Amino acid sequence: xxxxxxxxxxxxxxxxxxxxxxxxxxxxxxxxxxxxxxxxxxxxxxxxxxxxxxxxxxxxxxxxxxxxxxxxxxxxxxxxxxxxxxxxxxxxxxxxxxxxxxxxxxxxxxxxxxxxxxxxxxxxxxxxxxxxxxxxxxxxxxxxxxxxxxxxxxxxxxxxxxxxxxxxxxxxxxxxxxxxxxxxxxxxxxxxxxxxxxxxxxxxxxxxxxxxxxxxxxxxxxxxxxxxxxxx
Numbered sequence: 174x175x176x177x178x179x180x181x182x183x184x185x186x187x188x189x190x191x192x193x194x195x196x197x198x199x200x201x202x203x204x205x206x207x208x209x210x211x212x213x214x215x216x217x218x219x220x221x222x223x224x225x226x227x228x229x230x231x232x233x234x235x236x237x238x239x240x241x242x243x244x245x246x247x248x249x250x251x252x253x254x255x256x257x258x259x260x261x262x263x264x265x266x267x268x269x270x271x272x273x274x275x276x277x278x279x280x281x282x283x284x285x286x287x288x289x290x291x292x293x294x295x296x297x298x299x300x301x302x303x304x305x306x307x308x309x310x311x312x313x314x315x316x317x318x319x320x321x322x323x324x325x326x327x328x329x330x331x332x333x334x335x336x337x338x339x340x341x342x343x344x345x346x347x348x349x350x351x352x353x354x355x356x357x358x359x360x361x362x363x364x365x366x367x368x369x370x371x372x373x374x375x376x377x378x379x380x381x382x383x384x385x386x387x388x389x390x391x392x393x394x395x396x397x398x399x400x401x402x403x404x405x
Contacts, residue, residue, distance in 0.1 A: 181206060183377060184312040184327040186217070188334035195299040197331065199270060201279075201312040202291040209284045212317035213324075214275025215292045219299075222263040222307045231257035267303060270294040274321030275313065305331050333373070358403045364396040374398065 182203045189198045199217045225231065233255040236242065240249035251259075271279065271294060279292035299305050314325045350363050362374065372392045376385040389398065 180325050180377075180383075181209065182314055182325055184314060184325055186310050186312045186327065186329045186334045188310060188331065190305070190331060190335045192305070195301065195305070196296050197299055197305075198293060198296045199310055199334070200291055200293040202289050203280065203284075203314055204289045205284045205286050207286045209286075210282060212282065213280045213284070214271065214277065214315045214317050214321075215279040216269065216271035216275040216313040216315060217294050218266065218311040218313060219268040219270070219297070220309050220311065221265045221267050221303055222309070223304065224262040224265045224307075225260060226257050228257060231260060231262075233260045267299075267308070268297055270297055271313075274317055275315035277317075280314075310334050333371070358401070360400050360402070362398040362400060364392065364398065366393050366396065369393040372396075372398075374400075376400075 182205045185202045185204075187200045187202075190196070197219075201215045201217050203213075203215060235248055235251055235253050235255050237245040237248040238251060238253040243249070270276075276292060276294065280290055284290060299308070308331045309328050310331060311326055311328045313323050315321045316324050349365070351360055352363065364372065366372075369391050370393070372389040374385070374387050374389065375383055377383055385400075
């Protein structure tokens with residue numbers, strides 16, 4: 174299945190957000206797991222959770238009304254048009270920053286395994302009618318030679334994308350180390366944070382598949398994060 178395919182590249186998302194005017198600038202990066210050549214593109218898609226409204230445009234057409242097509246978590250007992258007051262929608266698409274098939278020129282024709290390639294999209298202004306705290310940014314890598322087919326994706330909330338995480342700390346500030354390394358069963362990640370930062374750990378295998386992830390929340394100072402590899 175698609176979910177079991179090996180990732181051809183690891184994606185990440187960073188962003189700058191000005192809450193005073195709603196301006197959001199998104200940067201998506203891709204690190205290929207193998208040398209790649211072709212027409213590949215990056216995209217950034219904004220979605221919002223918890224969307225509701227009061228007019229009839231927010232009503233939900235109910236295919237399961239009356240029970241004629243079987244049970245569906247109680248929807249069979251609701252009317253054919255569920256009133257807006259009873260509906261809250263998640264994963265509502267808000268913007269395609271790179272269009273339907275990604276931004277042309279966002280990735281070079283030839284990419285080297287292990288190198289990171291980044292693209293910054295045109296700044297998008299989040300309207301005041303949307304709740305940025307409920308919004309996600311989905312990074313997508315498209316194959317433009319295959320009808321824009323999505324070949325990998327990754328998602329963060331706007332808040333997560335604008336917060337420095339462990340990857341940034343390790344790469345830019347060298348404030349983390351792993352010991353023992355290599356290890357068989359259990360190792361520790363040692364952090365030395367000079368200021369409070371939200372820490373996320375993502376673990377990938379040699380072919381780019383994410384095999385573990387954890388959000389440690391906001392940490393500061395000297396921290397030791399055990400990692401148990403026996404469950405992988």
